[in-house]
Amino acid sequence: MSVRDAVLFANEAFYRAFADRDLKAMDAVWSTRFDVACLHPGWQPLFGRAVVMESWSNILGNPQSPKIRPREPHVQLLGDTAIVVCYEEIDGSFLLASNVYVHEGQIWKMVLHQGGATAGAPAPEEAPERPRRVN
Amino acid sequence: MSVRDAVLFANEAFYRAFADRDLKAMDAVWSTRFDVACLHPGWQPLFGRAVVMESWSNILGNPQSPKIRPREPHVQLLGDTAIVVCYEEIDGSFLLASNVYVHEGQIWKMVLHQGGATAGAPAPEEAPERPRRVN
Numbered sequence: 001m002s003v004r005d006a007v008l009f010a011n012e013a014f015y016r017a018f019a020d021r022d023l024k025a026m027d028a029v030w031s032t033r034f035d036v037a038c039l040h041p042g043w044q045p046l047f048g049r050a051v052v053m054e055s056w057s058n059i060l061g062n063p064q065s066p067k068i069r070p071r072e073p074h075v076q077l078l079g080d081t082a083i084v085v086c087y088e089e090i091d092g093s094f095l096l097a098s099n100v101y102v103h104e105g106q107i108w109k110m111v112l113h114q115g116g117a118t119a120g121a122p123a124p125e126e127a128p129e130r131p132r133r134v135n
Numbered sequence: 136m137s138v139r140d141a142v143l144f145a146n147e148a149f150y151r152a153f154a155d156r157d158l159k160a161m162d163a164v165w166s167t168r169f170d171v172a173c174l175h176p177g178w179q180p181l182f183g184r185a186v187v188m189e190s191w192s193n194i195l196g197n198p199q200s201p202k203i204r205p206r207e208p209h210v211q212l213l214g215d216t217a218i219v220v221c222y223e224e225i226d227g228s229f230l231l232a233s234n235v236y237v238h239e240g241q242i243w244k245m246v247l248h249q250g251g252a253t254a255g256a257p258a259p260e261e262a263p264e265r266p267r268r269v270n
Contacts, residue, residue, distance in 0.1 A: 034211065034213055035211045035212075036211075037209065037211060037218065037220050037233075039220065039231055039233060039251070039253075041251065041252070042251075042252050042253060042254050043253065043254060043255065044231075044253060044254060044255025044256075045209070045220050045231055045253070045255060047209055047220075074172065074180070074182055076169065076170045076171075076172060076246060076247070077170075078169055078215070078216050078237050078246065079214075079215055079216070080213070080214055080215070080216070081213050081214070081215070081216035081235075081237075083172065083235060083246070083247050085172050085174065085180050085182075085247075085249075096174055096179075096180055096249075098172075098174060098233055098235075098247060098249045100216075100218060100233075100235060100247075102213050102216075111211060111213065111218070112211070112218050112220075112233060112235075114231075114233045114249050114251065115251075116174070116176065116177075116249065116250075116251030116252065117176070117177050117251065117252065118174075118177060118178065118179060118180070119177050119178060119179060120178065120179025120180060121179075
């Protein structure tokens with residue numbers, strides 16, 4: 001797996017834990033070795049693992065938490081750190097996020113998430129090709 | 136100068152270039168060795184140095200561009216990368232930003248800026264102490 005693919009895998013794991021309301025998986029996403037910060041859209045900033053995980057416990061414990069998925073991830077590789085900027089699709093609307101990961105052991109762990117409003121949107125997804133009818 | 140102070144110095148330089156509408160100084164803030172991204176509040180994401188600097192040329196060329204200053208910077212040190220999360224004070228209102236820097240040569244250069252809305256605000260600044268009147 002390339003470094004870029006490994007970073008994208010970590011980013012997918014973050015959004016899968018979010019969409020699945022899986023607090024244990026969310027806990028595994030975040031770094032245990034470095035200071036972490038989380039800037040939920042519109043909130044005050046949260047610093048430190050305990051405070052950040054408490055916020056996720058509240059968000060993921062809410063059955064109304066959004067079904068979110070990442071769109072058009074853009075990766076910046078910076079040695080042992082990597083940034084993924086992506087759209088977040090929520091019920092057909094879009095936010096924009098920066099996610100920063102550090103190489104920790106064999107995998108990439110999150111140290112920063114910031115989500116916020118955007119006037120942009122990803123390109124429409126291509127519809128799956130229809131099977132062509134022969135004759 | 137400690138690593139933390141050097142990162143804060145880079146963060147101050149970014150906001151000074153912004154407040155002073157100094158495009159040359161802003162150009163010097165951003166990395167020339169790594170891919171860069173800029174997420175202005177509410178905009179679509181901007182990727183790559185040419186596009187990012189064009190946005191700053193437009194913003195700083197506008198005499199109505201805001202008098203901005205950073206408040207309560209929080210530093211995360213990640214080896215050759217560092218994150219500064221801070222409030223941005225603009226005419227008594229506040230945004231929240233993540234700024235990511237890489238150690239490039241002897242100084243720290245910006246590779247990511249994201250600004251967005253926040254319900255939070257920094258603690259009030261202490262008023263300068265009044266000289267006590269010795270009666």
